[in-house]
Amino acid sequence: MEQPSSGVKFYIKSHEEGWLPLEDAYLREATSYEWKLEGESNPVILFNGIPLPFVPNESEVSGTLHTPFQSGEATIELSGTYLKTYIYTDERKMTTEHYEIMLGEILEEAAVCFDYSGLDKGFNTSGRERTVSWTQWSYIKRSFHELSLLFQKINSHPLSVLKQENLITNREKIQLVHTSTSLWLERNHGRTELLVPKKVWTLKRQETNDLYENRLVKKQLLELRHLLSKYRDYADGVLKEEAEKLRNKVLYWLNHSFLNDIKPYNGQVTITQRLRKHPIYRKWHTWFEKLYKHQKYEIGFEYHIPLKDTFQVYEMWCYMKLIKQARQNGELADSSQLYKTTSDGIFLSLAENKESTVKLKNGDTIAFQRVFQYRNPENVAANTKALFYTFTQRMIPDIVIQREGKLFIYDPKYRVPNNIGTALGEMHKYRDGIRNIFTDEIVVEEVYIMTPFQESGEELRYYADQFHQRYKMGAVKMMPGVTEEHDRNSI
Template sequence: MTGLFITREGQPGRWRVWPDAETPEPGAVEETGTYLFELESCADAGAADLLIDDSRLEALRSSTSDGARWRWQPGFHAGTVKAELRVPGAPPRRFEIITDPDRRKLTRDDFDTMVREILEDTFSLFSLSSFRTSVARGSGSRPPAIARLEFLRSRIAELTEVVELITRQPRRRLMAEELAVPYHRASRATGPEILRSFRTGKIGRETATPSRLPPSLQGRLPEQIRVRQRRSTLDLPEHRQMAACLRSWSGWLSAAAGLLDRKAPGTDTGLRETAIAWSARCRRLSTRVSVLARAAPFAEAGEAPAQLALSSLFRNDPVYRRFYRLWQDMNLGIAAVFGDFLNLPLARTYELYELWCFLRLVRAGVETFGPESVETGNLFTTDAAGGMTLAVGSVMVSVGGGWLLCFQKKYEEFWEETDGRGSYSRIMVPDVVAVAPVTPDGTPGRLIVLDAKYRIDGSLNDALNSIHAYRDALVQESDAGKITGFVSAAYLMAPWHGDIASERAYRDVKMPGRLFHPAYRGTFRFGAVALRPGMTVTEISEALQTIIADAATAPMPAYDG
């Protein structure tokens, strides 16, 4: 039987990934390891190709004529990868390989949460800007960003589950209707129904004697009697709205596939392959949603706008309430929001985390200092079609209280900078920089450097080296030629889930938990802050205030220039 297996290079043991995939032990796939995929018992194995996340793997020589081998170096992985096995003469076989069940759920949930909160923060901050326009919801003329498509794909998977639950036990209502039936079948007709039936249709006359009709009818009776009856129906206003939304989403995905097809003929091979792959996925997703729109609860429903009204059914029924929340998510996903940092797949969650941290901190600054002095206009650009682009390359945002938040601000050598502030070693680009207000004597405010690291467990030394470098190498030169450091504090930002153990002395806490200890941060103005996807704006605001308080009294390092 044909099978695909994975094993770590140079180590015994393997597990099947296709068909009938086996679940590996947590931690079986490490980001720094090298792994081999082995295809067995396949007649055309020599011409087979294996793609992981749309990238061809390096093929190796196999020891058997009916086998094939590929080498894979995971790097950052999200606990799951999309695989495609191509064998000549057979359709492509697409399947998901779960490399770490726990990490898969955590990373998938984090990715979806970050995309949702990035889009929510974008709309919230956009509403505070000087722009007076709405953001388009259609497909427009630009292909949607990859992160948005990843987000929509996970939403559609949940949408399928919700529609199946609704189909099993749909809500119904009793609908009154009138039926015209022959008089001899209207044995249960009421007096008012018989009287109303005299208004339309032919009137018959009884010829038999003695008459069996009541004297008041005078021997006359309508040939067709209109009787009222109630029947159960699925034609609810909510079902009409849901069906319209499903049809709208299916059309949007189909249009997005067309836009990706038009983008595919570019010169960049990697971008072209990605566009082709996502075009095919969008078409498959469109078909899935179109099938959902034809499910039983929606087949009987009439026409309605693709807009849900928050009725009592959506408020009180748990399953219908899930559909309403998915509708909100889908609206975020199809909004015409663009930007390079949104053009990231699930396998690059760590890069998306950088943008998420910045926007969450900007939103927290609004919460902390109030919206009056916030200036977010340079964070966005708009186009005539209603699209909005996040201009997050080296951007500065005023968040109130005199504080500025900078995303990926570039520091060149300090003697090259006009304000005399820069690096004494090499060009540095920290993820986020918080700039304090200007001092009363006119001196520029000091800096708090924040470096986003989605995972620090496996690369703790590299993470610490980066914030050490930022804190020590960023200096300023005064008019008198004196060189001093201007970084008050340097912190890592990471989605830490461990126990901070603040009741213990920081010396007794092991790394990396020690970095998050409040006393450690307050003593050295160095360490880490926990920023997890799903934290409320209030919690992020508290973290921002803690960062500012920790760094308020840090001594300035001096250098002999």
């Protein structure tokens, strides 16, 4: 990291240590920071080439810096002076494995809850069984680059063995006399007038790639090509083009020399010692094992969610976990609003700003992206179905549980931009701003933030049961692969 030029007083406000010079600040990706520049009244400030807005004061200018959703070197330009800094990876970032777990658990619960929907489950199109799935395509698209790198390594150094072959050949073609050839000549000496016969028995050794592991690779590539053909045939538009592009790539791999002379394996797949111990072949086989695990999910998403939008998947995952608990408690009554039926199959109908409600017994509900509109209670009809309103602006909490006229609000946050305390402070708008339209009573009973990671230090208190019981708000840790379920008593 380069030191700032002398005379430049650019400071970043650390969430842990207060104001620090830029060279001492530890910047995380996807985080907001306050900054100030002393001794300047009208500077030109650029962050990675993008102008930073600021507010001038008597002796300084200040503003807010939003770091990008990726780590790496960053440049701040101050009226022609360049300052270098580094943006570090957020250690709270979830991994691709967490993303996979969330997708799987969302669609697994969606399949279980389908029995409560009252819909007719039909997955056949044009008389053919629908064997492709949204999660499988998402996995292929996201991890195909990894498979490509593995194939490059296998192609450059495929497994091979020396194969021995006994044959009778012309004596002129023999380049090396093996012990077995000498023994054969001794046993057959005198059968011809020649000291050395024109045709001689010998042992030929040659390197070959015709092994079980390579035959399995060819079998898997042929199956992948066939699978991509199905996606190409089912899909339209961009997905169709992407499937065709990946299929052509697999076809190109199949034409490589080390696969030309071997036949695909046909039989029950077994894990050999080579597959278990060879790092590249082991990863290759694991990739295909994961590929076929996705086939069990017949209900998919209506649209593709890229890895960079993990926060959307996290919100849906938290919602489905609460639905799972209601189902296990025997409270689930009607889940039909979770699904959208088209000619291509059945999809989860979950999206930002699109309300989806699951009905529980006794008239209770669990809603995703529930909308509360601004309304004037003085001008409301007596038979209105909108029981709640806001007196400031429209509000859309991520998850709302309604029980006997009271609301419990959950706000999943894949990342908390500043700190838990500030985020909880923003939740007061729900507690104070949502009211019963007939009685004007405050109806939000409890509010909670859901986070994949549990904060440390002073913020740990927000996760404590004692804090929840006393203040009816707080934070809950919900981590894929770690947290099985939130406290059942909460719903």
